[in-house]
Amino acid sequence: MREHTSFDFDAWMQLAKDNPEAFEKQRRKAIESILCDSSGYTRKRLEGLQWQIDSVRQTADNPMVACLKISQMMWEKIKGEDGLVDVLNQLVGQSPIKPKSSNIAKVVPLHPKDPDRGEKLVK
Numbered sequence: 001m002r003e004h005t006s007f008d009f010d011a012w013m014q015l016a017k018d019n020p021e022a023f024e025k026q027r028r029k030a031i032e033s034i035l036c037d038s039s040g041y042t043r044k045r046l047e048g049l050q051w052q053i054d055s056v057r058q059t060a061d062n063p064m065v066a067c068l069k070i071s072q073m074m075w076e077k078i079k080g081e082d083g084l085v086d087v088l089n090q091l092v093g094q095s096p097i098k099p100k101s102s103n104i105a106k107v108v109p110l111h112p113k114d115p116d117r118g119e120k121l122v123k
Contacts, residue, residue, distance in 0.1 A: 016023040038046055053070055060066035078084045089095040
């Protein structure tokens with residue numbers, strides 16, 4: 001596993017100013033490096049998150065709008081419903097553990113009901 005701790009903000013900022021194409025290439029390389037060092041469920045989650053971030057960057061009017069939207073996404077994952085704060089509060093017993101809505105299903109009848117027994121016929 002490679003170490004991903006060194007990050008020179010000033011160097012990246014200068015590269016973005018001087019050569020946006022090289023900046024984008026290096027950005028992609030850094031992201032791929034982190035993804036390659038991940039596996040299984042974590043990798044799938046990271047790939048999905050990166051896809052969301054890339055989508056925001058592509059559709060935003062400008063980099064500042066993209067930054068604000070991505071920041072908003074981050075805060076939603078931290079403070080929103082079922083976010084990090086909710087999960088931590090559940091773990092320490094400060095709020096009840098909520099069942100996941102994805103575990104709740106609506107039962108759909110497979111056969112039409114019998115009108116002779118006072119049941120409506122399902123079409």
